[in-house]
Amino acid sequence: MAANPSTSTSSAPTEHRPNKLFRTFHVHAVNGLSNNKILFIHCKSRDNDLGEHDLTAGNEFEWKFKTNLLGTTLFWCFMASRSDHVHAKFNVFVMNKDLFYRCNWKNCIWIAKDDGIYLRNIPQNYDEFHYTWQRDVTPLANFTIV
Secondary structure, three states: OOOOOEEEOOOOOOOOOOOOOOOEEEEEEEEOOOOOOOEEEEEEOOOOEEEEEEEOOOOEEEEEEEOOOOOOOEEEEEEEEOOOOEEEEEEEEEOOHHHHHHOOOOEEEEEEEOOEEEEEEOOOOEEEEEEOOEEOOOOOOOOOOO
8 A cells, every 4th residue: 555645845762652553754855055056856755656856945845644554655756966076865754652753743854064964853853864965976967867
């Protein structure tokens, strides 16, 4: 069973929330890069390719979906800064209680900053560092996601 996304551009405490089937989540990918750098983003799941997007500084790509019955909903993204010749590929949503807590059980906000990728820890009100940019040996002319 696949998650059906709808798109648009524009150590957790032991708190337990009931795991409701088909809960709706929103994932936001935000360009927090400095100096008006463009963020390239390509996100997908096993069943859904959300397309390629160039985000200008301060803008975001957002989609929503309901988790699947089997608890296997997974989305990943490839993000890159062409001007800095760096990229990162990582899971932006996986069925995981720690992630659910940080996303306040509904909104996962990933922010690309100059030093790496952050996840907004909504309950604790701060951006939590998660991934380091990978430097490319040659300039990034064409991006692909596998």
